[in-house]
Amino acid sequence: MIETVVQGLLLGGLYCLFALGLSLMFGVMRLTNIAQGDLIVLGGFSAIVLAPLLGLNIWATCLVLLPLAYALGYFLQRGVLNRALDKDPLPSLVVTFGLAIVVQNGLLEVFSADPRSLASGGLNTQSLHIGEQFAVGILPLMICVAAVLCTCAMQLLFNKTALGRAFRAVSDDQEVAELMGLNARKLFAIATGIAFALIALAGFFQSLRTTVSPSDGPQLLLFAFESVIIGGMGSFWGTFVGAMVLGLTQQVGFKVDPAWGVWLGHLVFLAVLVARPNGLFPKTKG
């Protein structure tokens, strides 16, 4: 029983990383990134490509990957996504949907449909023994700690820094924010840059923990979506809790029957939508 709960929470940590970028982009500019899942996969494949160039040192790979992802996000927002932002959410949905298709097919073309993973140098088989019967994987634990740290960092960034204040202001009222001298387009680009770095981190861990294949994207997007919606839009701790709820439910489902895990996750997601349409901890209205 305890083992199921712990495994569920650790899985939730991974889902939290999947979802934080989505939560950030929606929170700052009401942009729903349909390409989230495929970009996670892209992050995973990028790590797999980068690692041999850096002597298979996974932490060096991560260190190189994140700034690259930030730059990609920044320039994608400046060059493409800013043009699609509008009071009407449809154009940005269509553009990121298109991006998802491009990324998925691009990966398929270059890497074929085979699942791959990032060689962790034995990290994914190490575990921490607690008592005689109970062991926790080091890697899942690291992922979960990373998720907590990232959530904390995002919350601090938003609540305590001038940049976070600017993010909230531009999210509240873009016109008045610009009257204060803020450059909304540049702020959006920074937000997307940070979101892409989080996405790359999620992809990096995903390819370490299990495998990535070009067709994984939509499934990952769904988990990210469900985490954000369960938690409530616009709150990072909400997203964290949402991811934990989803991870826990899936793990309980897997325990009952291996075919039930994902399905039970969807059920709980629907139940939350029915009971609390705005999620558990809604911050954003409308």
Add this chain to the structure above:
Amino acid sequence: MSDALIETRNLKAYYGDAQALFGIDFHLGEGEIVAVIGANGAGKSTFMKALTGLLKVPGESVLLNGEAIGGLPVGEIVRKGLALVPEGRRLFPSLTVEENLLMGAFARRPGPWNLRRLYTMFPTLAEKKDLPSISLSGGQQQMAAIGRALMSNPRILLCDEISLGLAPIVIKEIYDSLPSIASEGMSVVVVEQDVVVAQGVSARVYCFQEGRVSLEGASKDLTRDQISQAYFGV
């Protein structure tokens, strides 16, 4: 006219194909308080949007110290010293009172206005600085909105309908603070629907009607008949 801090020459503005301003000539001197009055839809708020760059207009039609600033990006105009107190206050709801004020300082213009000075002028804001801005009363929100604009240390403060929806005693309190603000050389434009309030606070009045200036003159010289003629066009 040449010593005007800001002036507009034959300013025309459009919302898509619909013309909203039909050649406004306006000038404002250093330290002067000018009122813009007019009925709903006369073009007052459009005029504010054109000055601040929210609505794009030809460059030469808005001159700041003789420099063409019409149609520049909004942020650039703020940094040149124009600050708007927008109609309906429009504080940032997810920011605290103090965070709202700090947003005003984003343009980083040097000058006499800072948090300490604002809190001296509006002590209620100091007491409530850590509360969400939406928890303030209407009058307090208006003080915060004015304070936020002052934090950018503007040369010209534009106030769009700051009395809207407030109790008369609160309106008086807010307008009483304007002369001391302007005494340091800041120029102020107040947009008002209340003619008496507008005449009381300003040195000169412009009356707008259907996108044109229908009357202009020293506030104390204008008669009620002149104004109602210019205001309603009857």
